[in-house]
Amino acid sequence: MLTYLANPARFMRWSGPPLVPLAVATALTLAAGLYLALAVAPPDYQQGESVRIMFVHVPAAIMAEGVYYVIAAASFVALVWRHPLAEIAAQAAAPLGAAFTLVCLVTGSLWGRPMWGTWWAWDARMTSVLVLFFLYLGYIALVNAFDDMSRGARAASVLALVGVVDLPIIKFSVDWWNTLHQPASILRAGGPTIDVTMLVPLAVMALGYVLLFVTLQLVRMRTALNVRKARALLLAAPSRRGGATAAGAPPDATPVLR
């Protein structure tokens, strides 16, 4: 099945039609989720209205980590089976994952402010997410650090796999660190028991985020393929540019389409 999907023509064919329905579904789900979160779910007896930030924060945290695992899986496929689309998928997902991570960090900060009076509390989860953010930044930086784009993609695939192996260790060590220095855990997602009135908006928001990710991911992958095609067409173009045929052209001439 993987090789079946590897064909870029096939991918472009089946990824085109669902885009609009996906976008609509994303918008509707997020709207429903926000309505449930803001209007229907009850305020927390401790935190008051500010608990509603949780409905934006927790799904973002789930996506932040989830997208990294997606990138790692795509990188694994890219390295082991040399599946050409897998690298494209991994690179497309990275900024999306970084964005979810940033949303998680910012909303976490906003959530903590009314409770603790500070914009940042070094609790275990927030610190893990912060380190995850740097893992994303490192990945994106590595992809873009080479003049040869394919080298950057392959290097980043290795980095993603190293990161995914280290991620549980990092989380474990940050939890450990947190219990050393701050015995009371602060921001627990909904507490030890999540009331069903909290669970439904949370699930809807999570679903909306997943749909958002899938939509944007497909858009980014299609765009990336189009850019590559445009660049290839430019390189193979007849020598209008004064004798600069493909044989003599610099191997990585990037047209301004970027």
Add this chain to the structure above:
Amino acid sequence: MGPYRALLRRELLLAFRQGGEIGLALGFFVLAVVLFPLGVGPEPEMLRRIGAGIIWVAALLAAVLSLDRLFAADYADGGLDLLALSAMPLEGAVIAKCAAHWLTTGLPVVAISPFLGILVDLDRASIGRLALGLLLGTPALSLLGAIAAALTLGARRPGVLSSLIVLPLYVPVLIFGAGAVDMGIAGGGVRAHLLLLGAISLAALPLAPLAAAAALRQALD
């Protein structure tokens, strides 16, 4: 002379003949630690509390600065091809290089750490835990650093880039290493921290060379 010995011997010879390199990283390490009291004030009480953390962070930064000694020279002068065509697998060459790197970077850091412990007013037992932790953790720094050094060969700004890549990976080593000393000061159990440090280094020993060799093969391509 087997290939591992040949490579290790060559790396050590180079490090000692270009002795300034070992001295530079060490000098940075000491300077970084010295800057902290200048920044936060010299009260022994406070320095004792943050001392282990300071020294460990400085050790991480010194390790990161020395990463370009691992593969950059071979990449630039064509020596990487010779390593790929040598009688040992590329993973083995990575291990030999990491061993040389640790002997010339990690071990000096361990050796000088007691003196830095004095600068931040740590007691003798704490200094012992600090040095032992560094001894157990610095191999992991060399091994994980090798991955970052290999991945960034041929990149623009390889030094800064490998720092950005490797420092998140160093976080567990930092936490357990500094935690060992701080727990000791607080009177808690230290063994778990040290065991975890050792575990990380042991786990990195077979795994990091795999990733680094894969990255080196990409650089050769």
Add this chain to the structure above:
Amino acid sequence: MTGDAAGDGLVADGLACRRGERLIFSGLDFALPAGGALLLTGANGSGKSSLLRLLATLLAPAAGALAWNGASVAPDPSRYRASLHHLGHLDAIKPALGVRETLASWAGLRGASTARVDGALAAFALDALADWPCRWLSAGQRRRLALARLLAAPAPLWLLDEPTAALDSDGERRLVAAIEAHRAAGGCVAIATHQVLPLAGAHTLSLEDFAPTAHERAAGDPLTEF
């Protein structure tokens, strides 16, 4: 002289090479028997260096197969690698090491003893400089030292990329002598060169014969086929 002299030699079948997103050559075949010499010619950028790196397994081919002494290279490349020497443009010389030290270190990396080091130095007129630090060497001397590697740790297949660069006529003479001795002992050699080398019975392979067509170039990247 060589332990396992090349039997059937090196056979290439339909090799193609891609660098970045560009197809450099495709459909390249040749047979290099024991005692043979193959001269690679072609303009700059035609892929001579890439082909040699591909033959040395430093590059993976985009297509095609390589066989050494009748056995395919792909399943067990390490045995094949032990049978070859690759000399690229760069000399891999560390300025802080001595001349003999460098050669002994290279021999050690190949798992060979240092018995042949002094002979190799003499063959390229470096024995007088054996104790010099490498930073004192001129460009031609560095090239000779790199060439001395070929004799210090024997291997039946030599892949040389512009070996005469920076060499004076004496150096070139010594190189040709070393190559002919190698071939007489059953070894084979592939050389990328712009210069005419007086090697008896050498075949020429022009890389421009295997340059991709404009269509192949445009279709080079499979991800753009939609």
